[in-house]
Amino acid sequence: MGTQQTILVVEDNDFVRMQIVTFLQEAGYATLEATDGNAGLDIINGNVALAVVDVRMEPMGGFDFIAMTQFQGYKIPVVLVTGDQDNTMLEKAGTLGVATVLMKPVQKDRLVSMVGRLIKKGGR
Numbered sequence: 001m002g003t004q005q006t007i008l009v010v011e012d013n014d015f016v017r018m019q020i021v022t023f024l025q026e027a028g029y030a031t032l033e034a035t036d037g038n039a040g041l042d043i044i045n046g047n048v049a050l051a052v053v054d055v056r057m058e059p060m061g062g063f064d065f066i067a068m069t070q071f072q073g074y075k076i077p078v079v080l081v082t083g084d085q086d087n088t089m090l091e092k093a094g095t096l097g098v099a100t101v102l103m104k105p106v107q108k109d110r111l112v113s114m115v116g117r118l119i120k121k122g123g124r
Helices: 014-026 037-043 062-071 087-095 108-122
Strands: 006-010 030-034 048-054 078-082 100-103
Touching (some): 006 037, 014 030, 014 048, 037 048, 048 062, 062 078, 100 108
Parallel strands (some): 006 030, 006 048, 048 078
């Protein structure tokens, strides 16, 4: 299903990142991993079809990462992953053009389904 598509996973929690990466790889996607926004900026490239990004990370969190990728000219869909159900956070995600927000714990079926739809919609 996800053959040849590369997903960037930016998540500071090792267990959660490993879980998301495993879900995506089992679905046939290639993955790149980063432990925070700065590391994500270091490895993002034009072959990334989509990013799965945590909100709260140090030193650079998800919102700053998204803003910087947009500033650098990357136009990729972003799936924001969070444990917060804060309306302010959801509003900020909307203003940054986040494609969707998934609540933790991340469910494999929801993640893979959402990623597939967003990549298909993006034409990548």
